[in-house]
Amino acid sequence: xxxxxxxxxxxxxxxxxxxxxxxxxxxxxxxxxxxxxxxxxxxxxxxxxxxxxxxxxxxxxxxxxxxxxxxxxxxxxxxxxxxxxxxxxxxxxxxxxxxxxxxxxxxxxxxxxxxxxxxxxxxxxxxxxxxxxxxxxxxxxxxxxxxxxxxxxxxxxxxxxxxxxxxxxxxxxxxxxxxxxxxxxxxxxxxxxxxxxxxxxxxxxxxxxxxxxxxxxxxxxxxxxxxxxxxxxxxxxxxxxxxxxxxxxxxxxxxxxxxxxxxxxxxxxxxxxxxxxxxxxxxxxxxxxxxxxxxxxxxxxxxxxxxxxxxxxxxxxxxxxxxxxxxxxxxxxxxxxxxxxxxxxxxxxxxxx
Numbered sequence: 001x002x003x004x005x006x007x008x009x010x011x012x013x014x015x016x017x018x019x020x021x022x023x024x025x026x027x028x029x030x031x032x033x034x035x036x037x038x039x040x041x042x043x044x045x046x047x048x049x050x051x052x053x054x055x056x057x058x059x060x061x062x063x064x065x066x067x068x069x070x071x072x073x074x075x076x077x078x079x080x081x082x083x084x085x086x087x088x089x090x091x092x093x094x095x096x097x098x099x100x101x102x103x104x105x106x107x108x109x110x111x112x113x114x115x116x117x118x119x120x121x122x123x124x125x126x127x128x129x130x131x132x133x134x135x136x137x138x139x140x141x142x143x144x145x146x147x148x149x150x151x152x153x154x155x156x157x158x159x160x161x162x163x164x165x166x167x168x169x170x171x172x173x174x175x176x177x178x179x180x181x182x183x184x185x186x187x188x189x190x191x192x193x194x195x196x197x198x199x200x201x202x203x204x205x206x207x208x209x210x211x212x213x214x215x216x217x218x219x220x221x222x223x224x225x226x227x228x229x230x231x232x233x234x235x236x237x238x239x240x241x242x243x244x245x246x247x248x249x250x251x252x253x254x255x256x257x258x259x260x261x262x263x264x265x266x267x268x269x270x271x272x273x274x275x276x277x278x279x280x281x282x283x284x285x286x287x288x289x290x291x292x293x294x295x296x297x298x299x300x301x302x303x304x305x306x307x308x309x310x311x312x313x314x315x316x317x318x319x320x321x322x323x324x325x326x327x328x329x330x331x332x333x334x335x336x337x338x339x340x341x342x343x344x345x346x347x348x349x350x351x352x353x
Contacts, residue, residue, distance in 0.1 A: 006164070010039035010104060011087030015077030016095030020051040022208075027059045029098040037104050040341065043095075044081030046072045052095070053338060060341040067334035074229065075178035075185070080333050082173040090167065092174075092183075093159045097205040100125075106202055107161040118166035118195035119187075122204025124148075124158035150201035154249050155187035159205060162186075166195050175236055175329040179321070180229025181250075188242035188249065214306055218313050227313050230256065231321025236329070252314070259315035262290065 012030040016023055023043070030041045041061040045053055047069040056063055064084045066076065078092045089108065093099065100122070107120040147153040160183075167173045170189040174182045187197055212220065221227045230253060237243045247253070269283045290311075294304035 006088040007086040008039045009087055010034060010037055010089045010091060010108070010161070011081075011085035012039065012041045012091045012093065012099070013044055013078060013081030013085060014041065014093055014095055015044045015046070015081060016048065016052055016056075017046040017072065017077070018048045018050045018052060019095030020048070020055055022096045023052050023055050024058070025098055026093065026095050027056060027061060029100075030093070031059065031061075032101055033099040033104050037108060039087050040085070042081045042085055044077045044084075045338075046077055046080075057339055061339070062337070062341055063339040065336045065338055067336050071176065071333055073176060073179045074226065075174045075182040075329075076176045076333055078174035078182060079172055079176050079329075080335055082167070083332060083335065084337065088164055089161050090164060090173065091159065091161045093205055094207065096209065097124075097159070097207045099205055100203045103200075103202055103204045104161065106200055107204075110198065110200060111161070111163065114196075114198070116194075116196055117163075117198050118190045119156050119160045119162040119197050121153070121156035121158065121160035121197070121199045122202045123199075125203050125206045126209060127206055128209045148199070150199050153197050153199045154191065154245075155184045156197055156199065157183050158207070159183075160197070166190055166193075169193055169195075171330050175232075176333055177236060177324075177326045177329060178229050178232050179225040180227075181233040182229075184246075184249065185233055185236065185242075188237070188245040191245055192241040215309070218310060222313055222317065225317075225321070227317025228321030228324060229317070230314065231318040232324060232326075233321075234318075235322045235324070236326060253318075255311060256315040256318045259311050260319070262286070263315070 012034060014023070014026050014030060019026070027041060027043070034041070041059070043053075043056045043061055043063045045056075045063065045065040047066050053063060053065070062084060064080055066072065066080060081092070082090060089111070091104065103122050107122070110120050111117055147155050147157060162173070170186065170193060173186060175185050178185055190197065230250065233246060233250075234253070237246045266283060266286060269279055272279050272282070274282065291304055291308050294307050295301050298304050298307070
Protein backbone atom coordinates (compact mmCIF):
# COMPACT_ATOMS: atom_id res chain seq x y z
CA UNK A 1 0.00 0.00 0.00
CA UNK A 2 1.42 3.38 -1.03
CA UNK A 3 1.09 6.54 1.01
CA UNK A 4 0.19 9.73 -0.83
CA UNK A 5 2.65 12.56 -0.20
CA UNK A 6 2.23 16.30 -0.62
CA UNK A 7 4.78 19.13 -0.91
CA UNK A 8 3.42 20.71 2.29
CA UNK A 9 0.95 19.94 5.02
CA UNK A 10 -1.49 22.86 4.98
CA UNK A 11 -2.39 25.39 2.30
CA UNK A 12 -4.15 28.48 3.62
CA UNK A 13 -6.09 30.10 0.77
CA UNK A 14 -7.07 33.72 1.37
CA UNK A 15 -9.67 34.91 -1.12
CA UNK A 16 -9.80 38.65 -1.60
CA UNK A 17 -11.28 41.47 -3.62
CA UNK A 18 -10.22 45.01 -2.73
CA UNK A 19 -9.09 44.19 0.80
CA UNK A 20 -6.13 46.61 0.98
CA UNK A 21 -6.88 47.72 4.58
CA UNK A 22 -7.19 44.12 5.85
CA UNK A 23 -5.00 41.86 3.74
CA UNK A 24 -1.72 42.36 5.61
CA UNK A 25 -3.32 41.39 8.93
CA UNK A 26 -4.98 38.37 7.29
CA UNK A 27 -1.69 37.15 5.80
CA UNK A 28 0.28 37.76 9.01
CA UNK A 29 -2.29 35.78 11.00
CA UNK A 30 -2.06 32.88 8.53
CA UNK A 31 1.75 32.86 8.71
CA UNK A 32 1.63 32.76 12.51
CA UNK A 33 -1.03 30.01 12.45
CA UNK A 34 1.16 27.87 10.18
CA UNK A 35 4.23 28.19 12.36
CA UNK A 36 3.67 24.95 14.25
CA UNK A 37 2.19 22.85 11.43
CA UNK A 38 4.04 23.90 8.27
CA UNK A 39 2.56 24.99 4.99
CA UNK A 40 1.96 27.78 2.51
CA UNK A 41 -0.22 30.86 2.13
CA UNK A 42 -1.92 31.62 -1.17
CA UNK A 43 -3.65 34.91 -1.94
CA UNK A 44 -6.40 34.30 -4.50
CA UNK A 45 -7.13 37.77 -5.85
CA UNK A 46 -10.24 38.51 -7.91
CA UNK A 47 -8.72 41.39 -9.91
CA UNK A 48 -8.58 43.90 -7.07
CA UNK A 49 -8.40 47.52 -8.18
CA UNK A 50 -6.88 48.83 -4.94
CA UNK A 51 -3.55 48.02 -3.28
CA UNK A 52 -4.42 44.48 -2.15
CA UNK A 53 -1.78 42.80 -4.32
CA UNK A 54 0.86 45.41 -3.49
CA UNK A 55 0.33 44.89 0.23
CA UNK A 56 0.40 41.11 -0.13
CA UNK A 57 3.61 41.17 -2.16
CA UNK A 58 5.53 42.21 0.97
CA UNK A 59 5.06 38.68 2.34
CA UNK A 60 6.49 35.30 1.26
CA UNK A 61 3.23 34.04 -0.21
CA UNK A 62 1.99 32.84 -3.57
CA UNK A 63 -0.19 35.45 -5.25
CA UNK A 64 -2.54 34.30 -7.99
CA UNK A 65 -5.14 36.36 -9.79
CA UNK A 66 -8.08 35.81 -12.08
CA UNK A 67 -7.05 36.40 -15.69
CA UNK A 68 -10.47 37.81 -16.48
CA UNK A 69 -12.46 40.18 -14.31
CA UNK A 70 -15.65 38.64 -15.73
CA UNK A 71 -14.86 35.44 -13.77
CA UNK A 72 -15.32 37.18 -10.41
CA UNK A 73 -17.59 35.30 -8.02
CA UNK A 74 -17.57 33.98 -4.47
CA UNK A 75 -17.08 30.50 -5.87
CA UNK A 76 -14.21 31.45 -8.18
CA UNK A 77 -11.94 32.74 -5.38
CA UNK A 78 -11.53 29.51 -3.38
CA UNK A 79 -11.25 27.41 -6.54
CA UNK A 80 -8.59 29.74 -7.94
CA UNK A 81 -6.52 29.35 -4.78
CA UNK A 82 -7.10 25.60 -4.67
CA UNK A 83 -5.81 25.23 -8.25
CA UNK A 84 -2.47 26.63 -7.11
CA UNK A 85 -2.27 24.92 -3.73
CA UNK A 86 -0.14 21.92 -2.78
CA UNK A 87 -1.12 21.06 0.78
CA UNK A 88 -2.51 17.79 2.06
CA UNK A 89 -5.10 19.97 3.84
CA UNK A 90 -6.63 23.22 2.60
CA UNK A 91 -7.99 26.04 4.77
CA UNK A 92 -10.21 28.69 3.16
CA UNK A 93 -10.61 32.17 4.65
CA UNK A 94 -11.65 35.67 3.59
CA UNK A 95 -9.35 38.64 3.21
CA UNK A 96 -11.11 40.46 6.07
CA UNK A 97 -10.54 37.61 8.53
CA UNK A 98 -7.69 36.84 10.91
CA UNK A 99 -6.78 33.30 11.94
CA UNK A 100 -6.65 32.46 15.61
CA UNK A 101 -3.33 30.83 16.63
CA UNK A 102 -3.65 27.22 17.72
CA UNK A 103 -6.78 26.33 15.78
CA UNK A 104 -4.99 24.53 12.94
CA UNK A 105 -3.23 22.22 15.41
CA UNK A 106 -6.58 21.30 16.99
CA UNK A 107 -8.21 20.76 13.59
CA UNK A 108 -5.37 18.57 12.29
CA UNK A 109 -5.42 16.45 15.43
CA UNK A 110 -9.18 15.98 15.13
CA UNK A 111 -8.94 15.00 11.44
CA UNK A 112 -6.17 12.50 12.21
CA UNK A 113 -8.42 10.87 14.83
CA UNK A 114 -11.54 10.85 12.62
CA UNK A 115 -10.83 9.67 9.06
CA UNK A 116 -14.52 9.91 8.13
CA UNK A 117 -14.48 13.72 8.59
CA UNK A 118 -13.83 15.73 5.42
CA UNK A 119 -13.59 19.16 7.01
CA UNK A 120 -13.37 20.90 10.38
CA UNK A 121 -14.36 24.43 11.31
CA UNK A 122 -14.41 26.48 14.46
CA UNK A 123 -16.15 29.55 15.80
CA UNK A 124 -16.23 32.63 13.58
CA UNK A 125 -15.97 35.57 15.99
CA UNK A 126 -17.93 38.47 14.51
CA UNK A 127 -16.46 41.78 15.60
CA UNK A 128 -19.03 43.97 13.83
CA UNK A 129 -22.15 43.92 16.00
CA UNK A 130 -23.31 47.43 15.14
CA UNK A 131 -24.93 47.18 11.70
CA UNK A 132 -28.53 46.05 11.28
CA UNK A 133 -27.40 43.29 8.92
CA UNK A 134 -25.12 41.67 11.49
CA UNK A 135 -27.59 42.07 14.35
CA UNK A 136 -30.12 40.20 12.22
CA UNK A 137 -27.55 37.52 11.43
CA UNK A 138 -26.62 37.09 15.09
CA UNK A 139 -30.26 36.66 16.06
CA UNK A 140 -30.80 34.07 13.32
CA UNK A 141 -27.68 32.27 14.48
CA UNK A 142 -28.96 31.98 18.04
CA UNK A 143 -32.38 30.71 16.93
CA UNK A 144 -31.95 28.75 13.74
CA UNK A 145 -28.41 28.12 12.55
CA UNK A 146 -27.47 24.81 14.16
CA UNK A 147 -24.45 24.53 11.86
CA UNK A 148 -22.71 27.22 13.90
CA UNK A 149 -22.86 25.11 17.08
CA UNK A 150 -20.11 22.62 18.00
CA UNK A 151 -20.53 19.06 16.77
CA UNK A 152 -21.46 17.45 13.48
CA UNK A 153 -22.82 20.07 11.08
CA UNK A 154 -24.25 20.21 7.58
CA UNK A 155 -21.93 22.98 6.37
CA UNK A 156 -18.88 25.03 7.41
CA UNK A 157 -19.87 28.64 6.81
CA UNK A 158 -17.02 31.01 7.55
CA UNK A 159 -14.28 28.67 6.36
CA UNK A 160 -12.73 25.43 7.48
CA UNK A 161 -9.86 22.98 7.08
CA UNK A 162 -10.54 20.29 4.44
CA UNK A 163 -8.79 17.10 3.38
CA UNK A 164 -7.53 17.38 -0.18
CA UNK A 165 -8.52 13.76 -0.75
CA UNK A 166 -12.15 14.54 0.08
CA UNK A 167 -12.14 17.62 -2.15
CA UNK A 168 -10.74 15.60 -5.05
CA UNK A 169 -13.52 13.05 -4.61
CA UNK A 170 -16.07 15.88 -4.74
CA UNK A 171 -14.48 17.18 -7.95
CA UNK A 172 -13.57 20.73 -6.92
CA UNK A 173 -13.54 22.84 -3.79
CA UNK A 174 -15.80 25.62 -5.01
CA UNK A 175 -18.24 26.06 -7.89
CA UNK A 176 -17.04 29.00 -9.96
CA UNK A 177 -20.65 29.73 -10.99
CA UNK A 178 -21.78 30.59 -7.47
CA UNK A 179 -21.92 34.17 -6.21
CA UNK A 180 -22.79 32.91 -2.70
CA UNK A 181 -23.61 29.58 -0.98
CA UNK A 182 -20.26 28.18 -2.16
CA UNK A 183 -19.50 26.66 1.25
CA UNK A 184 -22.89 25.01 1.47
CA UNK A 185 -22.47 23.65 -2.06
CA UNK A 186 -19.15 22.03 -1.10
CA UNK A 187 -20.78 20.61 2.03
CA UNK A 188 -23.66 18.93 0.23
CA UNK A 189 -21.35 17.48 -2.43
CA UNK A 190 -19.13 16.00 0.27
CA UNK A 191 -22.05 14.71 2.33
CA UNK A 192 -23.62 13.10 -0.74
CA UNK A 193 -20.43 11.04 -1.00
CA UNK A 194 -20.68 9.93 2.65
CA UNK A 195 -18.21 12.39 4.19
CA UNK A 196 -19.00 14.25 7.43
CA UNK A 197 -18.27 17.78 8.64
CA UNK A 198 -17.53 18.95 12.19
CA UNK A 199 -17.31 22.24 14.08
CA UNK A 200 -14.99 22.40 17.06
CA UNK A 201 -15.77 24.48 20.19
CA UNK A 202 -12.79 26.74 19.54
CA UNK A 203 -12.26 30.14 17.91
CA UNK A 204 -10.96 29.73 14.35
CA UNK A 205 -11.04 33.25 12.90
CA UNK A 206 -12.15 36.76 13.72
CA UNK A 207 -14.20 38.67 11.16
CA UNK A 208 -15.19 42.28 11.02
CA UNK A 209 -17.38 42.15 7.94
CA UNK A 210 -19.12 44.89 6.00
CA UNK A 211 -19.81 48.19 7.66
CA UNK A 212 -22.00 49.59 4.87
CA UNK A 213 -25.53 50.78 5.72
CA UNK A 214 -28.00 47.89 5.37
CA UNK A 215 -29.82 49.08 2.23
CA UNK A 216 -26.56 49.99 0.55
CA UNK A 217 -25.39 46.46 1.34
CA UNK A 218 -28.51 45.03 -0.34
CA UNK A 219 -27.84 47.13 -3.45
CA UNK A 220 -24.25 45.91 -3.48
CA UNK A 221 -25.40 42.29 -3.20
CA UNK A 222 -27.70 42.71 -6.17
CA UNK A 223 -25.07 44.46 -8.28
CA UNK A 224 -22.38 41.88 -7.44
CA UNK A 225 -24.89 39.02 -8.02
CA UNK A 226 -24.40 37.81 -4.44
CA UNK A 227 -28.19 37.64 -4.20
CA UNK A 228 -28.21 35.20 -7.13
CA UNK A 229 -26.29 32.51 -5.29
CA UNK A 230 -29.25 30.42 -4.14
CA UNK A 231 -30.71 30.24 -7.64
CA UNK A 232 -27.29 29.27 -9.00
CA UNK A 233 -26.96 26.61 -6.29
CA UNK A 234 -30.34 25.05 -7.13
CA UNK A 235 -29.58 25.15 -10.88
CA UNK A 236 -26.24 23.38 -10.35
CA UNK A 237 -27.78 20.71 -8.12
CA UNK A 238 -30.53 19.72 -10.58
CA UNK A 239 -30.24 16.02 -11.33
CA UNK A 240 -27.28 15.61 -8.94
CA UNK A 241 -27.06 13.40 -5.82
CA UNK A 242 -26.90 16.45 -3.56
CA UNK A 243 -30.25 17.90 -4.70
CA UNK A 244 -32.19 16.38 -1.78
CA UNK A 245 -29.67 17.80 0.67
CA UNK A 246 -30.03 21.24 -0.90
CA UNK A 247 -33.82 21.22 -0.62
CA UNK A 248 -33.63 19.92 2.94
CA UNK A 249 -30.86 22.21 4.15
CA UNK A 250 -31.72 25.64 2.76
CA UNK A 251 -34.59 26.85 4.93
CA UNK A 252 -34.64 30.29 3.29
CA UNK A 253 -35.46 28.72 -0.09
CA UNK A 254 -39.00 28.14 1.16
CA UNK A 255 -39.25 31.78 2.26
CA UNK A 256 -38.14 33.13 -1.13
CA UNK A 257 -40.47 30.79 -3.02
CA UNK A 258 -43.27 32.04 -0.77
CA UNK A 259 -42.30 35.62 -1.68
CA UNK A 260 -42.53 34.74 -5.37
CA UNK A 261 -45.98 33.26 -4.77
CA UNK A 262 -46.94 36.46 -2.89
CA UNK A 263 -45.87 38.53 -5.89
CA UNK A 264 -47.87 36.29 -8.23
CA UNK A 265 -51.01 36.76 -6.15
CA UNK A 266 -50.59 40.54 -6.11
CA UNK A 267 -49.93 40.68 -9.85
CA UNK A 268 -53.07 38.67 -10.52
CA UNK A 269 -55.22 41.33 -8.81
CA UNK A 270 -56.65 42.79 -12.06
CA UNK A 271 -58.18 39.38 -12.81
CA UNK A 272 -60.04 39.07 -9.51
CA UNK A 273 -63.85 39.08 -9.94
CA UNK A 274 -64.39 41.81 -7.35
CA UNK A 275 -65.53 45.40 -7.28
CA UNK A 276 -62.74 47.94 -7.62
CA UNK A 277 -62.95 49.07 -3.99
CA UNK A 278 -62.98 45.52 -2.67
CA UNK A 279 -60.06 44.56 -4.90
CA UNK A 280 -58.04 47.58 -3.77
CA UNK A 281 -58.69 46.80 -0.10
CA UNK A 282 -57.66 43.17 -0.55
CA UNK A 283 -54.50 44.09 -2.44
CA UNK A 284 -53.58 46.58 0.28
CA UNK A 285 -54.14 43.97 2.98
CA UNK A 286 -52.08 41.35 1.15
CA UNK A 287 -49.28 43.83 0.46
CA UNK A 288 -49.12 45.04 4.06
CA UNK A 289 -49.64 41.64 5.68
CA UNK A 290 -46.02 40.40 5.72
CA UNK A 291 -44.81 43.76 7.02
CA UNK A 292 -47.35 43.74 9.84
CA UNK A 293 -46.48 40.17 10.82
CA UNK A 294 -42.76 40.91 10.90
CA UNK A 295 -43.28 44.15 12.85
CA UNK A 296 -45.11 42.20 15.54
CA UNK A 297 -42.51 39.45 15.53
CA UNK A 298 -39.46 41.71 15.69
CA UNK A 299 -41.09 44.49 17.73
CA UNK A 300 -39.49 47.01 15.38
CA UNK A 301 -40.88 48.58 12.21
CA UNK A 302 -37.39 49.35 10.86
CA UNK A 303 -36.25 45.75 11.25
CA UNK A 304 -39.52 44.50 9.76
CA UNK A 305 -39.15 46.70 6.67
CA UNK A 306 -35.56 45.60 6.22
CA UNK A 307 -36.53 41.91 6.47
CA UNK A 308 -39.27 42.21 3.84
CA UNK A 309 -37.10 44.24 1.46
CA UNK A 310 -34.25 41.76 1.92
CA UNK A 311 -36.60 38.85 1.13
CA UNK A 312 -37.72 40.60 -2.05
CA UNK A 313 -34.15 41.18 -3.21
CA UNK A 314 -33.24 37.56 -2.48
CA UNK A 315 -36.36 36.22 -4.22
CA UNK A 316 -35.54 38.24 -7.35
CA UNK A 317 -31.97 36.97 -7.12
CA UNK A 318 -33.24 33.39 -6.87
CA UNK A 319 -34.93 33.74 -10.25
CA UNK A 320 -32.02 35.61 -11.83
CA UNK A 321 -29.48 33.08 -10.60
CA UNK A 322 -31.49 30.02 -11.62
CA UNK A 323 -31.68 31.17 -15.25
CA UNK A 324 -28.03 32.25 -15.53
CA UNK A 325 -26.01 30.04 -17.93
CA UNK A 326 -23.37 27.89 -16.22
CA UNK A 327 -19.70 27.24 -16.95
CA UNK A 328 -18.21 23.75 -16.30
CA UNK A 329 -17.26 23.85 -12.59
CA UNK A 330 -14.45 21.31 -13.02
CA UNK A 331 -12.69 23.35 -15.73
CA UNK A 332 -9.56 25.28 -14.77
CA UNK A 333 -10.16 28.96 -14.14
CA UNK A 334 -7.86 31.14 -16.30
CA UNK A 335 -5.36 32.73 -13.92
CA UNK A 336 -2.04 34.53 -13.53
CA UNK A 337 0.69 33.75 -11.02
CA UNK A 338 1.89 37.18 -9.87
CA UNK A 339 4.34 36.02 -7.20
CA UNK A 340 5.88 32.85 -5.81
CA UNK A 341 7.08 32.71 -2.19
CA UNK A 342 10.74 32.60 -3.25
CA UNK A 343 10.39 35.76 -5.34
CA UNK A 344 8.90 37.85 -2.54
CA UNK A 345 10.81 40.35 -0.46
CA UNK A 346 11.31 37.57 2.13
CA UNK A 347 12.88 34.48 0.55
CA UNK A 348 11.80 30.90 1.06
CA UNK A 349 9.90 28.26 -0.90
CA UNK A 350 7.72 27.47 2.12
CA UNK A 351 6.85 29.61 5.07
CA UNK A 352 7.64 26.81 7.49
CA UNK A 353 8.82 23.27 7.00
